[in-house]
Amino acid sequence: MxxxxxxxxxxxxxxxxxxxxxxxxxxxxxxxxxxxxxxxxxxxxxxxxxxxxxxxxxxxxxxxxxxxxxxxxxxxxxxxxxxxxxxxxxxxxxxxxxxxxxxxxxxxxxxxxxxxxxxxxxxxxxxxxxxxxxxxxxxxxxxxxxxxxxxxxxxxxxxxxxxxxxxxxxxxxxxxxxxxxxSFAEECEADLFNEAAVIWGAIPELIQAGFDTLVEAGFSPEVAYFECLTEVKLIADLITERGIAGMREAISNTAEFGALEGGRRIVTAETRTEMRRILRDVREGHLAQRLIADAKAGYPRLKASRAEAAAHPIEAAGARLRNLAKP
Ligand code: NDP
Ligand code: MG
Ligand code: MG
Incomplete structure (x- = not known):
């Protein structure tokens, strides 16, 4: 480097x-x-x-x-x-x-x-x-x-x-x-890969899936929200400051043990295979082509995805909690 x-x-x-x-x-x-x-x-x-x-x-x-x-x-x-x-x-x-x-x-x-x-x-x-x-x-x-x-x-x-x-x-x-x-290629491919497969693609889906699982099982949306969404800021601060290994030292043994058992049941070998497929899709230019096609059509796919996100019950829970915090 x-x-x-x-x-x-x-x-x-x-x-x-x-x-x-x-x-x-x-x-x-x-x-x-x-x-x-x-x-x-x-x-x-x-x-x-x-x-x-x-x-x-x-x-x-x-x-x-x-x-x-x-x-x-x-x-x-x-x-x-x-x-x-x-x-x-x-x-x-x-x-x-x-x-x-x-x-x-x-x-x-x-x-x-x-x-x-x-x-x-x-x-x-x-x-x-x-x-x-x-x-x-x-x-x-x-x-x-x-x-x-x-x-x-x-x-x-x-x-x-x-x-x-x-x-x-x-x-x-x-x-x-x-x-x-x-290089232009390295920056572009890594950026698109991360956007699709890691931080921007996977994390919001993971949060919604966790929230849905708890709510479906009868937990209150507010508690589900605090657990599955609010702690994102906590882990983001910890891993940017200390790395993933350092983060593990800063959480309770209980949390660490849960993470050790659960993490790889969610991110499986199949998930990694799919990541490689997304990377191939990015490098072959398919994702960029689909973006441009969507733009030419007036962004039907982007607009539908925004509407879907806005209608998810996690948004209403978030809005209630943000109001709660207001003086
Ligand atoms: P934005 O969507 O914020 O750009 C909006 C600006 O572009 C507005 O001034 C808008 O003017 C103008 N604009 C939009 N369409 C056109 C057009 N057809 N012709 C002329 N002007 C137009 O873009 P970003 O800043 O998010 O991204 C810009 C670049 O930076 C991209 O290459 C992106 O990948 C890169 N980038 C972005 C980052 C970010 O923080 N978002 C981070 C790192 C890189 P008007 O008011 O007329 O619509
Ligand atoms: Mg980008
Ligand atoms: Mg907790």
Whole structure:
């Protein structure tokens, strides 16, 4: 693993460039604000016509431009809008206007990994992926810290792509926590795998299944909620601070014994086989294809899944308990 820090990055590189942030959402806003606070003076937010994000960017005292003008102006164009829209927006608004030798920066490898975007040969193409949500990117930076940030270079037309990627990552605060080298393929595949099979895919299903099992057996939804959902924060804090082995030392022998008996009855050899299948599905590009098909159809599958989650009785239990806690 190659891990680099502030001392390995030259902030002057990004401070000397015109930076256009395309999209002002989860990542766009914190990235723009961190860059600005790191001394990047020539910064614009690039938004589509009639964008709902315009008011927020203007309230943050940032200049707002349309997509094509921003592309023509920028030395560095940063792709911070949904992955499934990136190919179309790049083709229509960026590729025809980007300056010769400009740099294209991504926060996630999907569009490049699966060939949805094939950037012009004269461009530098880099990945700078903070490992965490945008809210944490901003709050950590403001507290003088940063998020671990992955970086990669897919195309180095200028010969300076890596130095510029490190400068950008450091301006986000990544050099305070560690900037770790990866590739577009590794970042993208691992990210999609985890989203599908581990943290975002499996944990919510596991919580709901545990809640359903208790409620079905006659337990009160509130007790089921406390057991199966509230303790997620506890274990998350323990395992991020101490590791899994360290977490085991911090819980009661009773809890530890239950975990030893139950864990592998739930995550079985069959579960691991299914994880490998999900990984294959990700690497062959099927998951990305289905995402794009869903987007083209107006997100019927995403919308149905949101509605299903909202209708699950665990939500009503959660709402009752959150109200209870209010003074
Ligand atoms: P968001 O969904 O928050 O992006 C919303 C922004 O993109 C809005 O400003 C929106 O403008 C604009 N936008 C949406 N569609 C279009 C379009 N078709 N054309 C132009 N602008 C558009 O995205 P995220 O910040 O969640 O993700 C951005 C990138 O960062 C992705 O590559 C993602 O994988 C990556 N990433 C995200 C993380 C996160 O914290 N969410 C973490 C690490 C990486 P409008 O108001 O006009 O709709
Ligand atoms: Mg992701
Ligand atoms: Mg308990």
């Amino acid at each position: 190659r891990a680099l820090f502030d001392a390995d990055a030259d902030l002057a590189l990004i401070r000397d460039r015109k930076v256009a942030i395309f999209g002002y959402g989860n990542q766009g806003r914190p990235q723009a604000l961190n860059l600005s606070d790191s001394g990047v003076g020539e910064l614009v937010v690039a938004l589509r016509e009639g964008s709902a994000s315009r008011a927020r960017a203007e309230a943050d005292r940032l200049g707002v431009t349309n997509l094509a003008d921003a592309a023509a102006w920028a030395d560095v164009a940063v792709m911070l809008f949904p992955d499934e829209d990136q190919a179309e927006v790049y083709e229509r608004h960026l590729a025809p206007h980007l300056k010769q030798g400009a740099a294209l920066v991504f926060a996630h490898g999907l569009a490049i990994r699966f060939g949805l975007i094939v950037p012009r040969a004269d461009l530098d193409v880099m990945l700078v992926a903070p490992k965490g949500p945008g809210t944490a990117l901003r709050s950590e930076y403001a507290a003088g810290r940063g998020l671990v940030t992955l970086f990669a270079v897919a195309q180095d037309a200028s010969g300076g792509a890596e130095a510029l990627a490190l400068s950008y990552a450091a301006a986000l605060g990544g050099g305070r926590a560690g900037m770790i080298e990866t």
